[in-house]
Amino acid sequence: MRTRLLYRDRDVRALPALPENADDLIRDLDLDALVAVMADDARHRDVVRRIMLVGADDVDDIVHRQDVLRDCIATPDAVAEIHGIAQDALDRERRTFLGILSKASPARQMYHSVGVLKLYTAALADLRDCCIRHEGQFRSAGLRSLCSRMATEFDESYVKSVEGYLDSLRFPKGESISARLGTANHGTDYHLRRNRRPPVRDYVPLLEHSSLTFEIAPRDLAGAEALGELCNHGNEAVAEILAAAAEHVRGFFSALTIELTFHLGCVRLCRALDSAGAPVSFPTARPATARGFSFIQLVDPTLAVRRGDRPVGNDVDGFDGDVVFVTGANQGGKTTFLRSVGLAQVMLRAGMFVAGDDYEAPAHSGVFTHFRRPADATMRHGGFDDELERMSAVVDLIRPGALVLCNESFSTTNFREGAAIGAAVVRALRDGGVTVVYVTHMFDLVDAFAADPGDTLFLRAERRPDGARTFRVCPEPASETSHAEDVFRRIFGVAP
Known part of the structure; x- marks a missing residue:
């Protein structure tokens, strides 16, 4: 008896265990916003969540x-x-x-x-x-x-x-059990038999030899237990088969x-x-050893279901490298872009559609996130220590062919130290066959790869001359200039 609706050659007889990084994925990608739409009770939400994350x-x-x-x-x-x-x-x-x-x-x-x-x-x-x-x-x-x-x-x-x-x-009229005497006259080879009504001639010996039958007195507990033990021996093999x-x-x-x-x-x-007007299409999955990805009008599905309308989509055409840096002004759509890439990969691995007009990417061996976290309220360790600890946990889990999404990683220390550590981590991951998409404000980090871009893609959140954000991410190199001028104009009402 086979179902084979998730795998070609096996069934899902029990819910798979969540991956070790499940909590981070759920939190950083806002996955439960999708799960809440997909299922309306806790049991079904658990099913959907596990299958999506295992893929x-x-x-x-x-x-x-x-x-x-x-x-x-x-x-x-x-x-x-x-x-x-x-x-x-x-x-x-x-x-x-x-x-x-x-x-x-x-x-x-x-x-x-x-x-x-x-x-x-x-x-x-x-x-x-x-x-x-x-x-x-x-x-x-x-x-x-x-x-x-x-x-x-x-x-x-x-x-x-x-x-x-x-x-x-x-057996409304009782059971028929056969057995034979074994060593030391102990019963052996118990078998439950079908209850068939014997012909009349078979009753004659019973009538002539009434001693072949016996009755147990109502208060004979020992006799009842002995008879029950005989029945258990006779039923044991059949009970095991029926239970299986x-x-x-x-x-x-x-x-x-x-x-x-x-x-x-x-x-x-x-x-x-x-209903939200978001694009939906089935992606093209490539082997995990393949490189790069491409998509057309990819959107963040969690944003679509929360707002009920179509978010701004992004395009990446024919990228075949291993490292992507995303820079640009705050509130420009960088984190939303990062989340859309992560969710598209989770949905591809799960055998789902994606929220985009087209999407082609490797079926990565796993998806991992390293997002900036709020300060530890217990003050047991500093923010930078926490970042290093979480990155160490990611490195322990990843395999070649994985996808790592970094959102302002190592930004809790000074820019120079953070850039140096970030560059070392990205190079190590890249050399290990891992794809990295990194959102950052650290110009020195991006600049370390700009001199020899090789397999690196540089994207920047679009910002118009008047400071307005389009929430689109476009292929552009990082800018060394910050956008503090936007804050000055907004506060003091100075026209551009």
Whole structure:
């Protein structure tokens, strides 16, 4: 029983663990603004958040997810119906069966598993019928394969045979158990047998030898315990098989629910971005070893969903290097640009669309952020110590092919020292096969790379002569002149 809606060759049977840098990514990229749009309850938000942050490393898996998501966007009602059947089956098990203790008897375990399997068998029949109705609407390999498997592997005759087997495991008139005597006359080879009504002639020996039957007195606790022990021996093997079968079917419904929760969350986000007028397109993913990126009208999706309108987009055409510096005036859109690049990479790795007209980039081996933080209120360490500590944690986690986003890193010390440390860190990351996008006001840092630009791209937040910000980031070298003049004019009302 396979779902295969996130990966081509495996299912998501359990929620993946969050990466170690998840808290920084969520905070710096404002990721929960998107997650809140994608899911309206805590459980579904957790699913969406984890799958987005873990992503997929294989380009073929990313393309596989994109194809499934295209189907979900085109046929949301059909996909929501499949998801509803799976989710309802899991919820009904939680409501109906409160679970059993790990030390419960095999008989109770068997009874519990039979009930669970009967519930899921009925849900499988509903799911099969739903898939048969909607299979013709799907185009992706993932959803078409799911529908095909449901139709062929769980046809009516198979479901009826399963129901028959489960009904035969109810023993209203008692159980038939066989065994033989082993070493020291201890019982061995216990087997639970089907209860079949024997022909009349089989009753004759029982009538002639009534000693072959016995009864336990109501107060014979020891006898009842001994008989219960015999039953447990007989039920043990069957109970284990049924428990494994129940867990397997439960895992199928759990995987289907997790995977479709993510895809339907993406559908909701797509609708929200479309309502805000933000561009949406499926990106082209390249291997992590590739360099550079290019995009057209890339926007920050968190800004779009918060404001409800289209933010200013940015273009980068055919950059094939490893280092990007972004400079310019305050409030010019630098951090927003940085966030749009980071979120586009997270969404690409997750197999989602991006908020842009076009986006092509490597599927980086990971996304890491190093943003400026407020001063430590506890005063246990200084701001610069904190920056060094957080950068050390990033370096410990990154692998070749990763993407690191720096926002005013090492700005808590003087400009000369900060520039020297920043340049050393950027060179080390670049030489290690890591792509760096660095927003900074430190001219000396950018100037250290300007002499031999090589694979470095220099961008600057656009500022008009009158000081107005366009919130666009354009290919321009850094300027050594600050924009303190803007502050002077604004305060003293001096015209440009």
